[in-house]
Amino acid sequence: MTDLQIRNFSIIAHIDHGKSTLADRLLQATKAVSDREAKEQLLDSMDLERERGITIKASAVTVSHERAGESGPEPFMLNFIDTPGHVDFGYEVSRALKACEGALLVIDASQGVEAQTVVNAYLAIEQDLEIIPVLNKIDLPSARPDEIAMEVEQVLGLPAEDCIPVSAKTGQGIPELLDAICTKLPAPRAPKIKQARGLIFDAVYDDYRGVVIYVRVFDGRLRIGDKMRMMGLGRTYQITELGKYTPKPNKVKELGPGETGYLVAAIKTLGDVRVGDTITIDHDPAPEPLEGYAPPRQMVFCDLYPATTADKKGGDFEEMREAMGKLALNDSSFTYQTVHSEALGFGFRCGFLGLLHMDIVQERLEREFDLEVVQTAPTVPYKVDIRTKGGEVEEIEVHNPADLPDMSSVIDIKEPIARVEVMVPKQYIGDVMKLALDRRGIYKNQTFVSETRDLLTFEIPLAELIFDFYDKLKGITAGYGTMDYEVSEYRKDQLVKVDVLINGEPVEALSLITHRDKAEQRGRTLLVRLRKQIPRHKFEIPLQAAIGGKIIARETIKGFRKDVTAKCYGGDFTRKRKLLEKQRKGKERMKNIGSVSIPQEAFMAVLDTGE
Amino acid sequence: MLLSFPTAGGLAKQVPAWPERRVCRSVSNAHDIALTPTRQREPREVAHALRARPDPSRRPRSLYLHVPFCFHKCHYCDFYSIVDSRDRQAAFVDRLDREIQAIGALADQPPLRTIFVGGGTPTLLRPDLWERLAASLRTNLNLSNPDLEFTVECNPETATPELFDVLQGAGVNRLSFGAQSFNTAHLKTLERWHDPDSVPRALELAHAAGIRRVSLDLIYGIPGQTLDEALDDIERALALGVTHLSAYALTYEPGTAMTARRDRGEFAEPDEDLEADIYDAAVARLAEAGLGRYEVSNFARADHECRHNLAYWRQEAWLAAGPSASGHLHEPDGGSHRWKNVPRLDSYLRDDFEGLAPVIDYEAPDALRLVAERIMSGIRLAEGVDRIAILDAADRAEPGAAARLQAAEREPRERGWLLERDDRWVLSDAGFLFADGVARRFLGVLRKVGPG
Numbered sequence A: 001m002t003d004l005q006i007r008n009f010s011i012i013a014h015i016d017h018g019k020s021t022l023a024d025r026l027l028q029a030t031k032a033v034s035d036r037e038a039k040e041q042l043l044d045s046m047d048l049e050r051e052r053g054i055t056i057k058a059s060a061v062t063v064s065h066e067r068a069g070e071s072g073p074e075p076f077m078l079n080f081i082d083t084p085g086h087v088d089f090g091y092e093v094s095r096a097l098k099a100c101e102g103a104l105l106v107i108d109a110s111q112g113v114e115a116q117t118v119v120n121a122y123l124a125i126e127q128d129l130e131i132i133p134v135l136n137k138i139d140l141p142s143a144r145p146d147e148i149a150m151e152v153e154q155v156l157g158l159p160a161e162d163c164i165p166v167s168a169k170t171g172q173g174i175p176e177l178l179d180a181i182c183t184k185l186p187a188p189r190a191p192k193i194k195q196a197r198g199l200i201f202d203a204v205y206d207d208y209r210g211v212v213i214y215v216r217v218f219d220g221r222l223r224i225g226d227k228m229r230m231m232g233l234g235r236t237y238q239i240t241e242l243g244k245y246t247p248k249p250n251k252v253k254e255l256g257p258g259e260t261g262y263l264v265a266a267i268k269t270l271g272d273v274r275v276g277d278t279i280t281i282d283h284d285p286a287p288e289p290l291e292g293y294a295p296p297r298q299m300v301f302c303d304l305y306p307a308t309t310a311d312k313k314g315g316d317f318e319e320m321r322e323a324m325g326k327l328a329l330n331d332s333s334f335t336y337q338t339v340h341s342e343a344l345g346f347g348f349r350c351g352f353l354g355l356l357h358m359d360i361v362q363e364r365l366e367r368e369f370d371l372e373v374v375q376t377a378p379t380v381p382y383k384v385d386i387r388t389k390g391g392e393v394e395e396i397e398v399h400n401p402a403d404l405p406d407m408s409s410v411i412d413i414k415e416p417i418a419r420v421e422v423m424v425p426k427q428y429i430g431d432v433m434k435l436a437l438d439r440r441g442i443y444k445n446q447t448f449v450s451e452t453r454d455l456l457t458f459e460i461p462l463a464e465l466i467f468d469f470y471d472k473l474k475g476i477t478a479g480y481g482t483m484d485y486e487v488s489e490y491r492k493d494q495l496v497k498v499d500v501l502i503n504g505e506p507v508e509a510l511s512l513i514t515h516r517d518k519a520e521q522r523g524r525t526l527l528v529r530l531r532k533q534i535p536r537h538k539f540e541i542p543l544q545a546a547i548g549g550k551i552i553a554r555e556t557i558k559g560f561r562k563d564v565t566a567k568c569y570g571g572d573f574t575r576k577r578k579l580l581e582k583q584r585k586g587k588e589r590m591k592n593i594g595s596v597s598i599p600q601e602a603f604m605a606v607l608d609t610g611e
Numbered sequence B: 001m002l003l004s005f006p007t008a009g010g011l012a013k014q015v016p017a018w019p020e021r022r023v024c025r026s027v028s029n030a031h032d033i034a035l036t037p038t039r040q041r042e043p044r045e046v047a048h049a050l051r052a053r054p055d056p057s058r059r060p061r062s063l064y065l066h067v068p069f070c071f072h073k074c075h076y077c078d079f080y081s082i083v084d085s086r087d088r089q090a091a092f093v094d095r096l097d098r099e100i101q102a103i104g105a106l107a108d109q110p111p112l113r114t115i116f117v118g119g120g121t122p123t124l125l126r127p128d129l130w131e132r133l134a135a136s137l138r139t140n141l142n143l144s145n146p147d148l149e150f151t152v153e154c155n156p157e158t159a160t161p162e163l164f165d166v167l168q169g170a171g172v173n174r175l176s177f178g179a180q181s182f183n184t185a186h187l188k189t190l191e192r193w194h195d196p197d198s199v200p201r202a203l204e205l206a207h208a209a210g211i212r213r214v215s216l217d218l219i220y221g222i223p224g225q226t227l228d229e230a231l232d233d234i235e236r237a238l239a240l241g242v243t244h245l246s247a248y249a250l251t252y253e254p255g256t257a258m259t260a261r262r263d264r265g266e267f268a269e270p271d272e273d274l275e276a277d278i279y280d281a282a283v284a285r286l287a288e289a290g291l292g293r294y295e296v297s298n299f300a301r302a303d304h305e306c307r308h309n310l311a312y313w314r315q316e317a318w319l320a321a322g323p324s325a326s327g328h329l330h331e332p333d334g335g336s337h338r339w340k341n342v343p344r345l346d347s348y349l350r351d352d353f354e355g356l357a358p359v360i361d362y363e364a365p366d367a368l369r370l371v372a373e374r375i376m377s378g379i380r381l382a383e384g385v386d387r388i389a390i391l392d393a394a395d396r397a398e399p400g401a402a403a404r405l406q407a408a409e410r411e412p413r414e415r416g417w418l419l420e421r422d423d424r425w426v427l428s429d430a431g432f433l434f435a436d437g438v439a440r441r442f443l444g445v446l447r448k449v450g451p452g
């Protein structure tokens, strides 16, 4: 019997290529769960994850496996992390990779290499991980493992013959995959120092135990009862519980070098923990922390307000504040702060990793906290150089067009630029090029993938990307195009703020930042949308879009001509009365700007790019 | 996370890799009232109301009968009707006969003033069944009033001399024809299946059968229809010599094919200005021809108004039978019961409570609610609402309510929509197009109204 060997790896892939299903099969093949317990996507435990069928949080488990060696069975401990496939949660992937030596790169054998396959593979290569390409879904009649293996070689430079064909559905190929994991993936590096060092790669909040930290130990040992210290924040806590998810939580006494597990230490809020920080032992601390990672960057911001206008901070606003606090406990990448808007009253400016993240938070607010919210159009964070009163240049970050200082003090507005990978069937390349250029994109590169597909690389301003680029891409490629992006830098451009005036009054919640060349079109489209969404009033309402006081577009909502239903529904007056009541309530729920009532959905009109 | 085993099985996986554009939930849409189908219930309160003996002025003198069959479903229609493939006409008439018997046995029996048979397409009933229905009415109810107004809705395509003879023999003296438009293209848009030439033919047959009073229904604001085309429909109707005309702006009711087609973008809803222009022009033209507007959408020669509908709009009491028929009966001491018979033909045929039908949407007496409804429907009439009587009833229902109504009348009066004439609230000419706005204004101060 040989010594226990450890392998740490992440499962990465394009969305829906089967990571979570493959994780299920690994659990089953290693008897971590019985066949009876094996349900679909075991590691997706949030309601929303199971309902949407996607993984949102990375999750780590430990299983044991025996490889048949020449001199008898060789025991292995496999720690693996299922990661989310959606680009918004790329951050989760990066930090999962930091805790590993290897990665299973899962590729759907009928779909082939997709944009996120490429981006995720790059992430793994950047961190020097050993990659095992896994061709999944070979049970499908449409599977083309040989061709896809060639794509892997062509695009990612991984030898085609290294690909392991499997079916996460039927279990075919799983034993071979387990073998490869044991054989090909490197063992954890040897400890470099004798003092303990563990990397915090995730943290979640649990109602009963407080914060649960996910830790990967690189050096030394963590033991129950030890007083640990988080090196970055300098806080110390007593370790009360250590364990591994198998996937049931399984308590252990200590975690040694190379091991991955969880740690509980009576930490009350997620705010007390920084993912990426290093844990050491207080009485014998490591001289240097491990290399950590930067905190997640919120790349999409929007305001959320209670549906009933809160003129004072009370009622629904308080309820919403409480809900925000609870959400932030579970989701450290979501930020919020109080804001007040003339039109919408008190609410919150929230930061998200991306649009899906925003959607998920909003959905949780409504579902778990039963709140009705009004959402303003999402924007990206801008960096703005301004001249202060003293004359110096200062850079500020602006998360909402309304916060942009007076244009006379603005020197430059810089916007986030994304490096975008688009996987596209060859016949659509021209259309995709045009779409990217229309969105102020810069063409960077074209890579041959196979006879039928190419990988295009662009730099596109994030603001042009987040709204409907993906929908448009799907539209022009008959659904076959895929994309992924990473924000690479900030760049200045001719950006302007467009103000919207309703009945002569500026409405900050409707203002937007856009490129000068597009300002007029955006302004006009926005006004047309508003004209359709704001009901006619008893008087005429002028709508205007302006840049720094100069009107660039105008529309008018005519005063209404009629407000009467033709029929009285025979003798059914219950129905007629309920209809009138409902209309009256609808009016009450609108937001009032001066004497104009604006329906809540009008605040999303800014999203319409008019293309 | 991950601490417990998920219990739900894997769910269907249909996720866009990117969130679909999502817009905040819609707030209010004038057409979008979903009357959640309340579960049907026993008509216990209806039986009680039928037995009650309010003062004579509040006893039911009108009866509505609903015949739920059509040979095709028009796209704008949200009346309860089905294209019956199982020939349940005889079973239906049997059941209706039992309901009429039950009503006759329970209710007080002052002579009826009006009967209205609507649908669906009542004239789709076979003549022999019509005879049975007429016999049931004669046997169970008091039809002794020589002045009885007896109206049947008629699809012009179904008119035959034989049917009209039977109707005339049954006492029917008024026919309401669904013409909708004389323009084939617009009829096609509505998916209303009849040949416009069948309308004059049907009128002649009615005349020949001795049924003198006829009314036509028109619809305007049909997608693609111009002002001139709408007025042409009015001319064609006038040329036929009708003395009563209903002109309804096309309404997009939830759940109808027309609404679905609009939402799919098949056509655009006509401009509000065009609809208002058509309305104004129609009112003027009809007045010139001697047909005065006596309700927002209804026009008639003097004394040719539909007395049945007037009873509704004045919130008098009426009996109702047949699937989806709505009834209204007063309590002796203010307030009124409202209910609707179960709409589904299957349930109607199957569930029988000593003859009565199961009901949905039952509303218990609530004097303040009735005040709101009297304003809501009365204001649509040219005669308007008796202001003194309403204020009086409001204060009896809830002290202080009258003062609130008086405060509420100010705004519509200042806008010139509402007038006070002979102690009645009446809409001005301009006000007719804002009848709902005026009604909402009043309803808004009668807070207790209804549960939701």
Ligand SMILES: Nc1nc2c(ncn2[C@@H]2O[C@H](COP(=O)(O)OP(=O)(O)OP(=O)(O)O)[C@@H](O)[C@H]2O)c(=O)[nH]1
Residues within 6 Å of the ligand: A013, A014, A015, A016, A017, A018, A019, A020, A021, A022, A041, A053, A054, A055, A056, A083, A084, A085, A086, A136, A137, A138, A139, A140, A166, A167, A168, A169, A170, B013
């Ligand atoms: N036929 C077949 N279907 C599979 C296989 N593996 C996964 N699937 C199906 O593919 C879909 C996506 O699987 P998941 O495991 O949720 O994919 P994922 O990569 O974890 O998805 P995200 O976490 O959202 O990125 C599910 O409907 C699975 O049932 C396979 O080997 N064969």
Ligand code: SF4
Residues within 6 Å of the ligand: B069, B070, B072, B073, B074, B077, B078, B079, B081, B119, B120, B121, B155, B178
């Ligand atoms: S004939 Fe009348 S009831 Fe029948 S579907 Fe047409 S509109 Fe509706």
Ligand SMILES: [Mg+2]
Residues within 6 Å of the ligand: A019, A020, A021, A044, A053, A054, A055, A082, A083, A084, A085
């Ligand atoms: Mg997953």
